[in-house]
Amino acid sequence: xxxxxxxxxxxxxxxxxxxxxxxxxxxxxxxxxxxxxxxxxxxxxxxxxxxxxxxxxxxxxxxxxxxxxxxxxxxxxxxxxxxxxxxxxxxxxxxxx
Amino acid sequence: xxxxxxxxxxxxxxxxxxxxxxxxxxxxxxxxxxxxxxxxxxxxxxxxxxxxxxxxxxxxxxxxxxxxxxxxxxxxxxxxxxxxxxxxxxxxxxxxxxxxxxxxxxxxxxxxxxxxxxxxxxxxxxxxxxxxxxxxxxxxxxxxxxxxxxxxxxxxxxxxxxxxxxxxxxxxxxxxxxxxxxxxxxxxxxxxxxxxxxxxxxxxxxxxxxxxxxxxxxxxxxxxxxxxxxxxxxxxxxxxxxxxxxxxxxxxxxxxxxxxxxxxxxxxxxxxxxxxxxxxxxxxxxxxxxxxxxxxxxxxxxxxxxxxxxxxxxxxxxxxxxxxxxxxxxxxxxxxxxxxxxxxxxxxxxxxxxxxxxxxxx
Numbered sequence: 001x002x003x004x005x006x007x008x009x010x011x012x013x014x015x016x017x018x019x020x021x022x023x024x025x026x027x028x029x030x031x032x033x034x035x036x037x038x039x040x041x042x043x044x045x046x047x048x049x050x051x052x053x054x055x056x057x058x059x060x061x062x063x064x065x066x067x068x069x070x071x072x073x074x075x076x077x078x079x080x081x082x083x084x085x086x087x088x089x090x091x092x093x094x095x096x097x
Numbered sequence: 098x099x100x101x102x103x104x105x106x107x108x109x110x111x112x113x114x115x116x117x118x119x120x121x122x123x124x125x126x127x128x129x130x131x132x133x134x135x136x137x138x139x140x141x142x143x144x145x146x147x148x149x150x151x152x153x154x155x156x157x158x159x160x161x162x163x164x165x166x167x168x169x170x171x172x173x174x175x176x177x178x179x180x181x182x183x184x185x186x187x188x189x190x191x192x193x194x195x196x197x198x199x200x201x202x203x204x205x206x207x208x209x210x211x212x213x214x215x216x217x218x219x220x221x222x223x224x225x226x227x228x229x230x231x232x233x234x235x236x237x238x239x240x241x242x243x244x245x246x247x248x249x250x251x252x253x254x255x256x257x258x259x260x261x262x263x264x265x266x267x268x269x270x271x272x273x274x275x276x277x278x279x280x281x282x283x284x285x286x287x288x289x290x291x292x293x294x295x296x297x298x299x300x301x302x303x304x305x306x307x308x309x310x311x312x313x314x315x316x317x318x319x320x321x322x323x324x325x326x327x328x329x330x331x332x333x334x335x336x337x338x339x340x341x342x343x344x345x346x347x348x349x350x351x352x353x354x355x356x357x358x359x360x361x362x363x364x365x366x367x368x369x370x371x372x373x374x375x376x377x378x379x380x381x382x383x384x385x386x387x388x389x390x391x392x393x394x395x396x397x398x399x400x401x402x403x404x405x406x407x408x409x410x411x412x413x414x415x416x417x418x419x420x421x422x423x424x425x426x427x428x429x430x431x432x433x434x435x436x437x438x439x440x441x442x443x444x445x446x447x448x449x450x451x452x453x454x455x456x457x458x459x
Contacts, residue, residue: 003301003363003422006429027274027292028256030299031424051426052222054256068257069427070222072420073413076434 010049011067016040018063025055025064117238118170118209126197131173135239140173143201149194156191157308159315165190166214171238175204179245182286184275185231186252187212187220199279203286206244210234221258228260232267241269250275250282250290253297301423306359309421313355317414321351335456337399346385350407353381354414359421370425371437374415378408398455405448409441416441 012033014025021039026032031048034041034055041063043049053068071079071086079086115136120127125146130137156162166188174197183206186196193209210230212220220226231249235241251259253274261272276285276296285292324347332338358365358374365373382403386392391400416437419425 003424004368005425006368006432009428009432010426011428024261027297028253030254030277030297032294032298048424049426050424051428052218052257054221054253057259058256058261060262067428068222069431070219071427073417073430073434075420076431077438080438 004047005050007047010046010051011065012043012046012049012051012055013065014041014043015063016042018061020061020063022060024058024060028054028058030054118172119168126194131176133243135242138171138173138206138243140175141197141207143174143197143199145194145198149190153191153194158311162312164214167193167209169209169211169234171240171243172207172209173205174200174207175202177204177206179243181205181244182250183208183240183244183248184250184282185210185255187215187217187226187255189214189216189220192216196279196282199282203283205286206240208234208238208240208249217252218254218257221255224258226255227258228263228267231259231264235268235270247271248273248290250285252279253277253292254299299423301362303360305423306362309418310356310359313359313414313418313421314351317351317355321347331453331456336458337456339456342389346382346389346403346407349381349385350378350411351414353377354411355418357381358411358415359418362418362422369416369433369437370419370422371412371416371433371441374418375408375412377415378411379404381411382407396455398451402448402451402455405444406452407448409444409448412437413441 014034019041021036021041023036023041025041026034026036030052031045031050033043033045033049035044036042049066051066051068053066056064056066056068069086076086078084116130117133117136117138120139125148126142127139128142129140131140132138152165156165167190169188181204184196184200185208186192188209188211193207196207210220210226211234212225212230215223215225217226231251241247247270249264249270250273251261254277256274259272261274265271273290274292275282275290276292277299278296281292281296285296328339328343354374354377358370358377361377362370362373365376367373367376386400386403390396391403416434419430419433
């Protein structure tokens with residue numbers, strides 16, 4: 001059974017203008033969000049994006065942007081309470097994603 | 098495997114004898130050493146021993162999990178030479194074991210990055226499995242003098258931390274992202290570095306979810322000790338002391354949030370993890386209260402209290418599992434939490450007040 005998460009929340013953006021069609025985004029995406037045809041990448045299924053940031057990091061044309069935060073729910077709550085950025089600090093904490 | 102003369106160069110004088118990667122001589126997973134122009138490299142076994150399997154079990158339960166690592170550097174599998182592929186991975190021992198057990202019969206190099214003992218995907222998210230560390234490790238090990246080709250195979254899940262074109266620019270090595278799962282590496286290498294769409298896609302099977310649940314349970318258990326401590330003190334002057342039935346009700350809610358909800362994740366209706374956890378917690382709590390006969394008028398306060406507290410607690414625990422899941426986006430988690438956290442908090446507070454009233458004054 002396929003997992004689906006909340007719709008219309010992913011911050012993924014692709015600039016067709018900047019895209020050079022290298023296909024790296026489709027190579028690194030763990031959820032098959034991209035497809036490449038006629039030397040241009042397209043976002044096939046945005047709701048499957050988990051914002052890991054692999055595509056943006058590996059796009060040589062800087063055509064992709066995505067806000068890729070990390071942190072488990074407990075870290076986010078701590079962030080809200082302390083007014084800091086949530087961080088999944090695996091090296092010091094006991095619990096982590 | 099035991100041939101120690103499997104040297105890259107015929108004349109022994111050209112081989113440096115210094116060790117590129119330090120390792121503990123007691124480690125059973127290092128079989129011999131192989132000599133390269135830059136020094137000796139440990140050759141690792143592709144079999145897991147009892148100690149490796151027991152070690153994996155321990156970290157799954159959170160025992161010594163933050164210090165289960167190997168030395169970063171270069172390792173060898175089989176009898177690699179200057180044309181053999183280079184696989185890059187993390188220095189979490191669990192990750193390393195999962196990788197090497199899939200490499201039997203292969204001759205290759207493994208370049209281990211210093212990810213502070215964190216797995217590839219989490220480390221990539223944090224950036225420790227990253228461009229900077231990779232570039233550094235290539236130069237520290239002298240990799241460009243050990244292999245004559247200029248290609249690195251990285252795990253696909255390392256991609257959030259590594260900028261492939263940046264690595265090429267800085268080192269001359271091109272980056273090919275291999276499959277998500279180590280078990281596909283042989284097929285990937287055999288098909289000339291081509292990964293199928295199936296190899297590229299992350300899954301989250303029931304087994305994947307099951308192995309993640311012990312760590313959630315351990316964390317909840319530690320918190321629960323505090324709860325039990327407080328209840329013990331309350332019992333000293335409570336009119337209705339907390340007993341075995343309360344313990345079962347509470348423990349059931351913890352198991353519902355940390356184990357049952359993750360296991361049944363895709364079949365529970367809805368999308369938000371907190372909702373899924375709440376729903377399962379409600380079913381448990383409702384069932385247990387009904388079974389215990391707490392819907393009777395004299396214990397209705399207790400029933401309402403538990404219906405407010407326990408499903409909310411399951412919801413919180415399930416929401417925490419978003420951090421372990423392989424498909425939730427950070428924006429989605431924030432959206433979910435902005436709605437769920439206030440509701441959980443209100444429900445918990447009102448429920449706890451009712452339970453206290455019921456226990457102390459009624």
